Amino acid sequence: MMANSLYIHIPFCRKKCLYCDFYSFPCNYDIVIAYINTLIKQIEQIDNKFLTIYIGGGTPSLLSLALIKKLLSSLQKNIQNNTEFTIEVNPDSLTREKSNLFLDYKVNRLSIGVQSFNNETLKKLGRIHNAEKSIDAIRIAANAGFKNINIDLIFGIWGQCINDWNRELSLAVKLPIKHISCYALSYEKKTGLYRKVQSKNITPLDSALVAEMFEYTIEYLPTKGFLHYEVSNFSKKEYECRHNFNYWQNNDYIGLGESAVSYINGERIKNIGEKISRERLSIEKRAKETAALKIRTKEGINFTWFKQKTGFDVKEFIKDSLDNLLANNLVKLDARNIKLTKKGFLFADTISSSFL
Numbered sequence: 001m002m003a004n005s006l007y008i009h010i011p012f013c014r015k016k017c018l019y020c021d022f023y024s025f026p027c028n029y030d031i032v033i034a035y036i037n038t039l040i041k042q043i044e045q046i047d048n049k050f051l052t053i054y055i056g057g058g059t060p061s062l063l064s065l066a067l068i069k070k071l072l073s074s075l076q077k078n079i080q081n082n083t084e085f086t087i088e089v090n091p092d093s094l095t096r097e098k099s100n101l102f103l104d105y106k107v108n109r110l111s112i113g114v115q116s117f118n119n120e121t122l123k124k125l126g127r128i129h130n131a132e133k134s135i136d137a138i139r140i141a142a143n144a145g146f147k148n149i150n151i152d153l154i155f156g157i158w159g160q161c162i163n164d165w166n167r168e169l170s171l172a173v174k175l176p177i178k179h180i181s182c183y184a185l186s187y188e189k190k191t192g193l194y195r196k197v198q199s200k201n202i203t204p205l206d207s208a209l210v211a212e213m214f215e216y217t218i219e220y221l222p223t224k225g226f227l228h229y230e231v232s233n234f235s236k237k238e239y240e241c242r243h244n245f246n247y248w249q250n251n252d253y254i255g256l257g258e259s260a261v262s263y264i265n266g267e268r269i270k271n272i273g274e275k276i277s278r279e280r281l282s283i284e285k286r287a288k289e290t291a292a293l294k295i296r297t298k299e300g301i302n303f304t305w306f307k308q309k310t311g312f313d314v315k316e317f318i319k320d321s322l323d324n325l326l327a328n329n330l331v332k333l334d335a336r337n338i339k340l341t342k343k344g345f346l347f348a349d350t351i352s353s354s355f356l
Contacts, residue, residue: 003264005052005246006078008039008071009257010060014092018126018196019154021188023259024058035258036067040074042256049077052084052243056111061089065101072105079106084242086111086150091137092129099144109148109241110141111181117171118164121157126192135175142176148239150179155217156210157185158202165213166220173224178239182217183232184210211346218345229298231340231348248297250290250309287312292355295331296348300339314338321354 012032013024053075063071079085086109087102094112102110114134116122122130134151141149151172155165172180187194187204196202218228226234230248233241246253255262255271262269266286268279281289287310294301306314315322315338322338325331330344330351344351 003048003252003254003262004050005054005243005251005253006046006048006050007243007253007255007260008053008055009057009255009260010055010063011035011058011258012062013057013059014062015126015128016192018124019185019188019191019193021191022058027062032063032067036063036071039071039256043074043078046078046254048254049080050083051080052246053078053086054243055087057088059090059093059113060087061093061098065097068098068101069105072102072107076105084109084148086241086243088113089137089141090129091134094137094140096140096144099141099146103145108146109150110146111150111152111179112137112141114138114151114172115154116157117168121160121164124157124159125154138175138177147178149177150181150241151175151177152181152183154183154185155213156205158205160205160213162209162212162216166216169217169220173221173226179233179235179241180221180226181233182214182221184214214346215342218342227298231296231345245297248293250286250293283311286310287317288356291318292352295338295340295352295355298339300331300337302337304336318355321351325351325354 009023011024012027012035014027016024055071060068083106085107087107088111089098090113094110099110112134115125115127117131117134119130138149138151153168153172155168185205187197193202197204217234221234222228225236227237228234229240230244233244235241250263252264253262254264255269258271260271266281266283268281270277287306290306290310291301291314294306301314303314306312310317315333322331325344326333329341330347331338332341340348340351
């Protein structure tokens, strides 16, 4: 299998967060060891050298030093000189020893699940760390030598006001980080948060206020050097996440681990327990997904690129949606691209879905 990117899913967590609908479950020592050993056997069968590798979760940083070393050691044959190698960490489980170990095994990008710098907000979300621990983790990583650090932040949390969110961002930009991912809180089915909404224990924030927070984000962060390059993502120049760009361009990737997905030559393969589900996508469906993913980026869909990748003229291919989007000032056209407008970024998920 030839692919640009490799994703490895580590599904173990100390505690399930209230809002989380990712595939994860509590740690069990014997299961963790067996899981890592299985991953390593799968990695041994892959000859690719990848442009990007991403270890996500769950909480990969929960693994012991010995297991991290074992897993990272198995991946060394898959790394090139310019490979972007990311691992997700939680503030409560990042140590100087783990940071040093990551660097020793060519991990060069950390993504830290901060979510908030407000302790009351963290408690609401069911996070097990506090704000001080987040700042400590960022400084530990930077002092160890990481130049490329991302943090995740969540906005639109019930009870939050615009000033609360402004304070979060103003604190974030002062830290030694190169990338910020900002996500509006979502209420996914099968989460504890969704059940609280259903039982009326909490009331979601008004959508107009959530939109105001997002508008502030896309105006404020660029003034601090964080360029808005995808709906939820902001980075210093040349620190865009290359792994995510591979997804947004609908390129091939390999996924290892429980619930991970691979996308190879138009076939989607998902690991579900001991079973594997396969879906062969038609040329039209592949093109629709390409449009839906690429429109989310700041650069939008380049006409020539889309024709070369899919064989379709994008303006004709999405004509039914395009006329309506243009009329409502949600997208704009120039000689080479179709892009989201500022208003369009507020409705990016709806616009993306309209192409499918």
